[in-house]
Amino acid sequence: MSNANTTTTTGIKTPYCFRCQQHPDLDDPPLKRCGSCHSRRYCSRECQRNDWPRHRDECCLLAQGKPVPNRQRTTMRLNWHPWGGPGPDTICYLKTSRPHLKDVSLSGPYYPFDRVFGQMFHHMAANHSPDGHNTLTEMLMAGTANSLQRLNAPLEDGNVMHFELIREENPEVARRLPGEVWCVFVATPHPDMYSRTERRPEGFIEASDMEVRGTFTTGEAANVAAIEILEKLKAEAGPQAGIARQDADGLVKGGVYTRQGGTLSIKLVEARHETGSVTNVRAG
Incomplete structure (x- = not known):
């Protein structure tokens, strides 16, 4: 199906x-x-x-x-694996998007894989999505949840919350979890974010997307990856692009900025330290 x-x-x-x-x-x-x-x-x-x-x-x-x-109906996309689902080296991140609030967050990494479902239920309860809760419950009972790739959960206020399960095959990190690891994230802010004047919570960035670019067992490896990603994004953006860095706690934190006409385009790159206590990561 x-x-x-x-x-x-x-x-x-x-x-x-x-x-x-x-x-x-x-x-x-x-x-x-x-x-x-x-x-x-x-x-x-x-x-x-x-x-x-x-x-x-x-x-x-x-x-x-x-x-x-x-x-609104709960919709989902399943990713069928002939080997029966996530393997022993599969870690998982959960991307949660609420487009009506211009809010995108990433949580993880999760291991074993099924730990991600508890976070999904938490989001559904906090944002009032009984249909999403029922659908995920039915999938868990039917044994199909491990193949879940995306789920769109309708909210009682008429909006929709989107979930995406991002898998990564990483035996070194899988052996370490739950425990401290380092991750590299790339965020794409909304194009008009810097042109508006309304106040937002400190450190909050309205993101149109967030990506996981890798998970590492040392901060040094995460920093190397983050710097490589910054340089690659700069090369892709063209000769007018620039890199700005504001590292914190010994970890790379920066962005690639380019302006075409009156439009400012930004990609933010950040290496983060995850201590094993899963929290949501937002752009900013």
Whole structure:
């Protein structure tokens, strides 16, 4: 089964299951319609039964041909591994994005792999996403959560929180965790962040994206990697780009800055020390 978020045609095998968001492959059984409204399709009786508390109120309206309020759905992408999921050397980071707040954070590294799910449940509770909580719970019970790559969790206020599980094969770090390691992150601030005047919490940077560029067993190795990344980003940005560094606590912290016309483009690079107590890392 693969993921789809589209209601494309009414063809037999293309629509998604309205509960789990997956659509059948060509050799899978076709989706079955709700027997009352004939508008919602499900891959199994279990999915239909689990969706009924949400579908109950809209079923009558759909059967009468009336419009129903649009509801956000939890969507996910699975990454199927023929060897059965993460191996003994797989560490994991969790990227959490709340686009409506221009907030991107990274937490980790997690090892064993399944430790990441506790952090996801924490975010869902703090941001009020019961649908996301239920979907992840069902995946854990079904044994499919270790293949999770991305999950979009609808919030009660109508916004959506995005999760991405970033895997890294790193036997040296896996043997050390839980324990102190060093990570290198690259953040891309929002292009208009420096043009606005409203105050933000000190040290908070509105990021459009964050990346993990490596995990290391020493601060020296992380610093070497961070400097190499700064130089590579500068070369990619062109001859007008410059590097500014403001190292702290013996670790590299800097950015690549370039201006084209009136637009300032920035990439921030930081080596961080993780002590084994997992915390969220934000740009800044």
